[in-house]
Amino acid sequence: xxxxxxxxxxxxxxxxxxxxxxxxxxxxxxxxxxxxxxxxxxxxxxxxxxxxxxxxxxxxxxxxxxxxxxxxxxxxxxxxxxxxxxxxxxxxxxxxxxxxxxxxxxxxxxxxxxxxxxxxxxxxxxxxxxxxxxxxxxxxxxxxxxxxxxxxxxxxxxxxxxxxxxxxxxxxxxxxxxxxxxxxxxxxxxxxxxxxxxxxxxxxxxxxxxxxxxxxxxxxxxxxxxxxxxxxxxxxxxxxxxxxxxxxxxxxxxxxxxxxxxxxxxxxxxxxxxxxxxxxxxxxxxxxxxxxxxxxxxxxxxxxxxxxxxxxxxxxxxxxxxxxxxxxxxxxxxxxxxxxxxxxxxxxxxxxxxxxxxxxxxxxxxxxxxxxxxxxxxxxxxxxxxxxxxxxxxxxxxxxxxxxxxxxxxxxxxxxxxxxxxxxxxxxxxxxxxxxxxxxxxxxxxxxxxxxxxxxxxxxxxxxxxxxxxxxxxxxxxxxxxxxx
Amino acid sequence: xxxxxxxxxxxxxxxxxxxxxxxxxxxxxxxxxxxxxxxxxxxxxxxxxxxxxxxxxxxxxxxxxxxxxxxxxxxxxxxxxxxxxxxxxxxxxxxxxxxxxxxxxxxxxxxxxxxxxxxxxxxxxxxxxxxxxxxxxxxxxxxxxxxxxxxxxxxxxxxxxxxxxxxxxxxxxxxxxxxxxxxxxxxxxxxxxxxxxxxxxxxxxxxxxxxxxxxxxxxxxxxxxxxxxxxxxxxxxxxxxxxxxxxxxxxxxxxxxxxxxxxxxxxxxxxxxxxxxxxxxxxxxxxxxxxxxxxxxxxxxxxxxxxxxxxxxxxxxxxxxxxxxxxxxxxxxxxxxxxxxxxxxxxxxxxxxxxxxxxxxxxxxxxxxxxxxxxxxxxxxxxxxxxxxxxxxxxxxxxxxxxxxxxxxxxxxxxxxxxxxxxxxxxxxxxxxxxxxxxxxxxxxxxxxxxxxxxxxxxxxxxxxxxxxxxxxxxxxxx
Numbered sequence: 001x002x003x004x005x006x007x008x009x010x011x012x013x014x015x016x017x018x019x020x021x022x023x024x025x026x027x028x029x030x031x032x033x034x035x036x037x038x039x040x041x042x043x044x045x046x047x048x049x050x051x052x053x054x055x056x057x058x059x060x061x062x063x064x065x066x067x068x069x070x071x072x073x074x075x076x077x078x079x080x081x082x083x084x085x086x087x088x089x090x091x092x093x094x095x096x097x098x099x100x101x102x103x104x105x106x107x108x109x110x111x112x113x114x115x116x117x118x119x120x121x122x123x124x125x126x127x128x129x130x131x132x133x134x135x136x137x138x139x140x141x142x143x144x145x146x147x148x149x150x151x152x153x154x155x156x157x158x159x160x161x162x163x164x165x166x167x168x169x170x171x172x173x174x175x176x177x178x179x180x181x182x183x184x185x186x187x188x189x190x191x192x193x194x195x196x197x198x199x200x201x202x203x204x205x206x207x208x209x210x211x212x213x214x215x216x217x218x219x220x221x222x223x224x225x226x227x228x229x230x231x232x233x234x235x236x237x238x239x240x241x242x243x244x245x246x247x248x249x250x251x252x253x254x255x256x257x258x259x260x261x262x263x264x265x266x267x268x269x270x271x272x273x274x275x276x277x278x279x280x281x282x283x284x285x286x287x288x289x290x291x292x293x294x295x296x297x298x299x300x301x302x303x304x305x306x307x308x309x310x311x312x313x314x315x316x317x318x319x320x321x322x323x324x325x326x327x328x329x330x331x332x333x334x335x336x337x338x339x340x341x342x343x344x345x346x347x348x349x350x351x352x353x354x355x356x357x358x359x360x361x362x363x364x365x366x367x368x369x370x371x372x373x374x375x376x377x378x379x380x381x382x383x384x385x386x387x388x389x390x391x392x393x394x395x396x397x398x399x400x401x402x403x404x405x406x407x408x409x410x411x412x413x414x415x416x417x418x419x420x421x422x423x424x425x426x427x428x429x430x431x432x433x434x435x436x437x438x439x440x441x442x443x444x445x446x447x448x449x450x451x452x453x454x455x456x457x458x459x460x461x462x463x464x465x466x467x468x469x470x471x472x473x474x475x476x477x478x479x480x481x482x483x484x485x
Numbered sequence: 486x487x488x489x490x491x492x493x494x495x496x497x498x499x500x501x502x503x504x505x506x507x508x509x510x511x512x513x514x515x516x517x518x519x520x521x522x523x524x525x526x527x528x529x530x531x532x533x534x535x536x537x538x539x540x541x542x543x544x545x546x547x548x549x550x551x552x553x554x555x556x557x558x559x560x561x562x563x564x565x566x567x568x569x570x571x572x573x574x575x576x577x578x579x580x581x582x583x584x585x586x587x588x589x590x591x592x593x594x595x596x597x598x599x600x601x602x603x604x605x606x607x608x609x610x611x612x613x614x615x616x617x618x619x620x621x622x623x624x625x626x627x628x629x630x631x632x633x634x635x636x637x638x639x640x641x642x643x644x645x646x647x648x649x650x651x652x653x654x655x656x657x658x659x660x661x662x663x664x665x666x667x668x669x670x671x672x673x674x675x676x677x678x679x680x681x682x683x684x685x686x687x688x689x690x691x692x693x694x695x696x697x698x699x700x701x702x703x704x705x706x707x708x709x710x711x712x713x714x715x716x717x718x719x720x721x722x723x724x725x726x727x728x729x730x731x732x733x734x735x736x737x738x739x740x741x742x743x744x745x746x747x748x749x750x751x752x753x754x755x756x757x758x759x760x761x762x763x764x765x766x767x768x769x770x771x772x773x774x775x776x777x778x779x780x781x782x783x784x785x786x787x788x789x790x791x792x793x794x795x796x797x798x799x800x801x802x803x804x805x806x807x808x809x810x811x812x813x814x815x816x817x818x819x820x821x822x823x824x825x826x827x828x829x830x831x832x833x834x835x836x837x838x839x840x841x842x843x844x845x846x847x848x849x850x851x852x853x854x855x856x857x858x859x860x861x862x863x864x865x866x867x868x869x870x871x872x873x874x875x876x877x878x879x880x881x882x883x884x885x886x887x888x889x890x891x892x893x894x895x896x897x898x899x900x901x902x903x904x905x906x907x908x909x910x911x912x913x914x915x916x917x918x919x920x921x922x923x924x925x926x927x928x929x930x931x932x933x934x935x936x937x938x939x940x941x942x943x944x945x946x947x948x949x950x951x952x953x954x955x956x957x958x959x960x961x962x963x964x
Contacts, residue, residue, distance in 0.1 A: 321574020
């Protein structure tokens with residue numbers, strides 16, 4: 001087995017036994033990136049020099065007995081994470097030349113743990129997109145079929161895992177941006193509870209919905225990555241001051257007696273037959289493992305997509321105002337005056353999807369429309385949260401599809417934003433409710449594309465969904481399927 | 486027709502915290518550009534604000550001192566607009582749910598007490614500033630200095646209860662005095678620590694419908710506020726009399742001409758698209774916090790003034806002057822605590838102490854004569870050891886030398902002579918040398934008495950006890 005094929009925990013074991021060094025593993029990964037990325041385009045920036053220096057430091061640390069689960073492991077980050085001294089673009093031309101002067105909290109934690117950062121991953125611009133096509137650095141391709149989208153917006157995170165060009169990655173999930181690409185690329189992706197992981201140093205798209213999470217090759221890796229980055233951060237007022245459990249220890253393989261809810265609004269006629277088949281099989285697997293199923297209702301599900309696109313765009317229109325060409329990033333040449341400079345810098349720097357969302361959000365917040373749109377959306381959001389809380393009175397977790405279809409073809413929905421927005425129909429309610437959910441590989445379509453299933457947990461119920469996902473993984477072989485590149 | 490002005494004031498108070506409202510950067514004024522910044526106040530991608538608890542503490546203090554209700558739950562909002570010195574493209578402020586509401590202040594104009602309502606007090610961050618022309622290192626361009634970005638402000642908004650420029654100034658002075666008393670603002674108007682926007686409209690006397698108002702921005706002295714409001718009232722009345730219409734607009738005050746001029750019209754008014762800032766959780770303030778703060782408030786000027794009148798028997802004027810600043814009042818009260826008589830201490834603090842401070846260009850906090858020393862001096866006068874006149878000499882010496890008054894009196898031999906024998910001897914000598922004047926006095930020309938007093942005091946080098954001198958002299962002259 002090649003070194004780049006190892007999972008995080010497999011590599012960790014070999015590092016612990018001194019069978020390999022971090023430098024060897026890092027070189028193997030860098031070579032894999034070299035070999036695959038011209039086709040996949042998972043990376044915006046690769047940092048071989050910094051990575052090898054960090055790997056050498058990790059090897060010294062391991063020699064001194066300072067090994068933690070992430071020490072010496074080559075990881076890659078969505079380019080939304082601010083990295084000191086390393087260009088951070090957020091997939092946008094407007095930040096194309098931006099080199100941050102600071103590390104965000106999650107990056108600092110990874111560095112402290114001794115992880116080796118090999119590069120920054122492609123994404124939809126400012127995390128706005130469901131297909132990986134809206135990056136200013138070109139579309140990311142699905143390693144299972146290069147003509148297909150990998151999903152978005154953490155496209156590079158999922159594609160790099162599927163391409164075996166990163167051992168583990170971090171993405172962000174605002175409306176499904178971790179789970180949906182994880183599902184399309186056959187990876188494990190976890191969106192933690194809002195407030196579980198610090199957002200300090202994560203370029204904001206929609207502050208009340210964004211959350212950092214891992215995209216990995218299996219559930220154990222996912223638990224290890226989450227454990228490394230979770231926890232209260234005094235620099236993020238919205239992060240919650242709760243102890244971080246040992247997530248890996250929660251992976252007992254036991255789901256006997258676990259009550260899983262099937263929200264009736266998620267199992268509609270017209271669900272893609274491949275997806276439906278995978279879900280049915282998964283339910284049977286869980287029954288076989290001793291889990292119980294209960295039908296539940298999330299009555300406000302229908303309003304989730306509309307609610308999301310009002311709240312997310314409203315926040316985005318404000319969060320993206322700082323990209324004005326004044327102090328950093330792209331500035332248009334030859335502007336006649338100040339206002340002209342703002343306008344032209346933003347017109348040149350932002351892509352179509354970002355502009356579309358800024359305009360929707362600006363409209364939703366403007367006087368005379370605020371009550372009808374933004375405020376109403378906030379009220380509906382509360383109802384959606386209450387739906388989940390009621391459901392969790394009956395069950396421990398919910399089992400649902402991740403995406404309505406397997407990955408679609410590149411270009412297929414580019415001209416139909418409304419169709420594109422519906423790709424997130426099963427993931428968005430989780431973000432509105434602020435709770436946690438995981439996507440695990442659960443099948444393959446007739447066309448040979450991965451299909452994931454989603455387990456939605458209670459707020460701070462990460463251990464439960466990780467345990468359930470892990471039990472499923474143990475009982476099936478889907479996570480062992482590998483894209484052929 | 487006679488017109489009535491309607492005025493509401495929005496006052497920006499820069500808070501005297503060591504660090505900024507949402508990050509740990511220093512708030513010191515006047516540092517070199519951008520030296521007091523970090524990723525947070527620079528609005529770099531990825532940063533998040535964290536609220537400075539001290540700012541909340543200060544806001545609660547201001548609210549309690551102005552009789553406001555402190556909201557148990559308040560919310561920060563984003564005010565969205567583009568400006569080069571606004572790093573995030575929005576300002577974090579409070580909007581629908583501010584920290585304080587429904588307060589009031591009582592002011593006094595021409596002997597009349599009047600209550601001015603306070604609509605709200607909210608917390609917000611300041612923007613940075615632009616530096617134009619000749620920027621070091623930039624040549625003739627414009628530079629952005631973000632040292633001031635994220636410094637904490639309170640905005641205190643009054644009801645439109647004010648009816649004249651004098652009332653406006655009285656209200657502002659009172660507010661200024663309170664925030665300085667509370668120790669939450671340095672009150673430095675030149676540096677913009679306390680600045681005011683004036684909303685002014687006029688309506689016919691007796692009308693209940695307010696006229697169209699204008700807003701004059703950022704006036705930073707009491708005198709300018711008076712000028713700006715008076716000019717604006719006059720301008721609006723003239724305009725209406727001439728058949729014109731006041732347009733709602735933002736105006737600027739020009740201190741050189743004493744006039745206001747249009748800055749931008751309503752058609753250019755912003756839609757700030759306020760919404761709750763999702764990066765900051767709602768601010769919850771417990772009743773205990775409010776009550777603890779209430780207990781920690783200093784006695785405010787109004788209460789202090791009335792106590793000085795009722796308990797110490799001081800005049801309105803004395804009470805007013807002594808409470809003008811917290812430092813002055815504290816100096817005075819430290820004298821009382823050391824055992825000084827109230828009236829004597831009041832006279833000395835308002836007289837000699839203030840004079841010497843003014844001459845030296847010093848603040849009372851820097852007064853070289855400590856309250857205990859001044860009290861010792863007052864006690865020497867009371868005991869008759871020295872005269873009030875000699876005391877002034879002693880005071881000047883104390884100002885220079887850091888010596889105790891007793892030591893100075895001793896050293897310079899300034900002890901007052903009250904010994905009747907010694908004084909009688911001097912009187913006898915003077916009378917013998919001035920028999921002509923003695924005759925004049927005995928002939929009914931009593932004015933000469935003053936001449937004798939002067940002679941005796943001079944002969945004693947000012948040390949003779951004037952009361953004893955008067956008594957003995959009268960007895961002897963009358964024969």
